Structures are given as structure tokens and as C-alpha cells.
Amino acid sequence: MDIVSxxxxxxxxxxxxxxxxxxxxxxxxKSDLHTLLLTDLxxxxxxxxxxxxxxxxxxxxxxxxxxxxLAEFLAVSEILVYRNEMRKSNLSNNKKLRLFxxxxxxxxVYVNSxxxxxxxxxxxxxxxxxxxxxxYGAFLTGFxxxxxxxxxxxxxxxxxxxxxxxxxxxxxxxxxxxxxxxSGIMWAFWILLGFAGFFLFPEHYLFxxxxxxxxxxxxxxxxxxxxxSLRIRS
Amino acid sequence: MDLIILTLYLGYFLLILGxxxxxxxxxxxxxxxxxxxxxxxxxGLMLIFxxxxxxxxxxxxxxxxxxxxxxxxxxxxxNEELEA
Numbered sequence: 001m002d003i004v005s006x007x008x009x010x011x012x013x014x015x016x017x018x019x020x021x022x023x024x025x026x027x028x029x030k031s032d033l034h035t036l037l038l039t040d041l042x043x044x045x046x047x048x049x050x051x052x053x054x055x056x057x058x059x060x061x062x063x064x065x066x067x068x069x070l071a072e073f074l075a076v077s078e079i080l081v082y083r084n085e086m087r088k089s090n091l092s093n094n095k096k097l098r099l100f101x102x103x104x105x106x107x108x109v110y111v112n113s114x115x116x117x118x119x120x121x122x123x124x125x126x127x128x129x130x131x132x133x134x135x136y137g138a139f140l141t142g143f144x145x146x147x148x149x150x151x152x153x154x155x156x157x158x159x160x161x162x163x164x165x166x167x168x169x170x171x172x173x174x175x176x177x178x179x180x181x182x183s184g185i186m187w188a189f190w191i192l193l194g195f196a197g198f199f200l201f202p203e204h205y206l207f208x209x210x211x212x213x214x215x216x217x218x219x220x221x222x223x224x225x226x227x228x229s230l231r232i233r234s
Numbered sequence: 235m236d237l238i239i240l241t242l243y244l245g246y247f248l249l250i251l252g253x254x255x256x257x258x259x260x261x262x263x264x265x266x267x268x269x270x271x272x273x274x275x276x277x278g279l280m281l282i283f284x285x286x287x288x289x290x291x292x293x294x295x296x297x298x299x300x301x302x303x304x305x306x307x308x309x310x311x312x313n314e315e316l317e318a
Contacts, residue, residue: 003238003239004286007239007242010242010246011242011246011282014246014249014250017250017253018249018250018253018275021253021254021257022253022256022257025256025257031265033265033309033310033313034265034268036306036309037256037265037268037269037272037306038256038257040272040276040302040306041253041256041272041275044249044253044275044276044278044279047279047291047295048249048279048282051282051283051286051288051291052286054286054287054288058286058288058291059288059290059291062288062291062294062295063290063291063294066291066294066295066298067294067298069298069302070298070301070302070305073302073305073306074305077305077306077308077309080309080313081308081309081312081313084312084313084316085312085316088316
């Protein structure tokens with residue numbers, strides 16, 4: 001008997017014990033902040049139970065769980081802070097909160113005196129880097145390719161916004177609609193044509209696999225590229 | 235008993251003891267103390283990942299853990315500011 005199946009029941013037992021203990025502590029807790037801290041423990045229990053499978057599948061399940069957990073903690077703590085702020089300052093000063101402002105530099109950055117417009121690289125480099133990233137993403141296909149393509153688009157749009165010759169608000173509205181419509185059409189290609197054809201005509205599997213992979217890449221790429229147009233100045 | 239089983243048992247021990255420490259340890263009414271206590275079960279979790287040979291999960295967990303501490307410290311500081 002190998003070690004994974006030998007330790008499986010013990011790991012599950014430990015995970016369930018930790019989960020029950022921390023959930024019980026949450027149920028007895030009154031402060032919101034302490035509840036948030038104890039939620040971290042529940043996540044530990046969940047990860048132990050998943051890790052007890054001990055295969056590559058467990059690893060593949062843990063990674064998105066961690067990222068989702070991080071996003072969850074960020075959102076919940078932000079809501080907590082914001083609610084406390086609202087509750088406290090109904091009377092007077094309502095200053096805007098920025099994300100992670102405790103860890104940012106307090107002083108004004110000494111950067112305004114440099115004349116950025118004279119730098120040639122600011123105008124030429126983003127196009128080149130964005131082009132290379134989009135090409136490489138198209139070459140990879142699938143989810144990874146889509147993410148790389150999106151990072152290329154995002155980089156290009158963000159750098160255009162930083163230089164100052166961004167697109168106007170009206171253009172953003174049009175391009176937003178266009179990109180999201182394109183993303184929806186690619187979704188239909190991916191699911192309806194790619195997957196359905198994959199199951200209906202298994203003898204032409206390579207053709208449908210390519211359709212599904214390319215459509216997925218274009219869908220993820222265009223969807224994430226939408227984030228870039230959010231930041232462009234009008 | 236070989237090294238892997240020992241690592242796994244050490245992970246279990248730290249996880250359960252750390253959980254009890256977080257829930258009813260000394261001075262846990264201060265949120266910062268509770269945050270520091272959470273490090274013990276997460277170390278146990280890392281040992282369990284190590285014993286199961288899940289390298290990617292271990293590295294991602296270490297990275298995520300440090301970011302989560304930043305998030306929590308921010309929430310605690312904001313809370314303290316508002317209560318003072």
C-alpha cells in the first residue's frame with residue numbers, strides 16, 4: 001500500500017477536525033474582524049482535505065482555490081473597512097480610501113519635472129511588445145494563450161492611456177460593445193461548434209479541437225482586454 | 235517510520251495545535267495576536283503540502299499567504315484607526 005492511500009483517512013480526519021473547530025469558533029464570535037481571521041483557518045482545512053488526494057488533480061484544484069480565496073479576503077476586508085468608515089463618518093470627513101494606501105509612499109513622487117514626451121521609446125516600445133505578446137498568445141491557443149494575448153492588449157491600452165493619447169469616451173463605448181460582442185461570438189464557437197462537433201463527429205476530432213482552442217484564446221483575450229479600455233482617459 | 239510520514243505527522247500536529255491556539259490561545263482578543271497565531275497552522279499546512287510532494291501548491295501558498303497577511307494587516311490598522 002502506498003503512502004497516499006495509507007494516509008488518506010488520517011488527512012481527511014485532521015481536515016474535518018480543524019474545519020469543525022474553526023467553524024465552531026466562528027459561530028461563537030461577535031466581532032467581524034475576528035470572523036474574517038478565522039475564515040483563513042477554514043481555508044486551511046479545505047486545502048488539507050483537497051491535498052489528501054495526493055495527485056496532480058489535487059494540485060490543479062488547489063491553485064485556483066488559493067487565488068479565489070485571496071480575492072475573497074481582499075473583497076471582504078475592503079467591504080468591512082468601507083462599512084466601518086461609513087458607519088463612523090456619517091458626521092463629517094469622508095476622505096477617499098485607496099487600495100493598500102498604508103503600504104504606498106506618502107510623499108509626492110519626483111517625476112513631474114521629467115519631460116516624458118521627448119522619449120522615443122515610450123511611443124515605439126508598447127506597440128512592439130503588445131504585438132509580440134499577441135502573436136505568442138495566438139501561437140499558444142487555449143486559456144494560456146488567451147491570457148497572454150490579453151496581457152499584450154492590456155499593456156498596449158494602458159500605455160496609450162499613460163501617454164495621454166487615449167481614446168475618447170464615445171469611442172470606448174463603441175469599442176466596448178464591439179469587443180464584448182466579439183467575445184460572445186467566440187464563446188459560441190468554442191462551446192457550440194467546437195465541443196458539440198467534438199462529440200458528434202469524433203472522427204474529425206482534430207478540426208474541432210483546433211476550432212475550440214482558437215475560439216477560446218480569442219474569447220479570453222478579448223474579454224480580458226476590456227479591462228484595459230477601462231483605464232483610458234477620456 | 236520514514237521521513238515523509240514524520241513530516242506529515244508534524245504537519246498534522248502543528249495544524250491542530252495551531253488551530254486550538256488561534257481559537258483559545260493567550261490574548262487572542264487582540265486581532266494582531268490572532269493574525270500571528272494563524273501562522274502556525276499555515277506552517278503545518280505547508281508541511282503537509284511538502285509531504286505530499288505538491289511543489290506548485292506549496293509555492294503558490296507561500297506567495298498567497300504573504301499577500302493575505304498584507305490584506306489582514308490593512309484591515310486591522312483601519313479598524314484600529316476607526317475605533318480610536
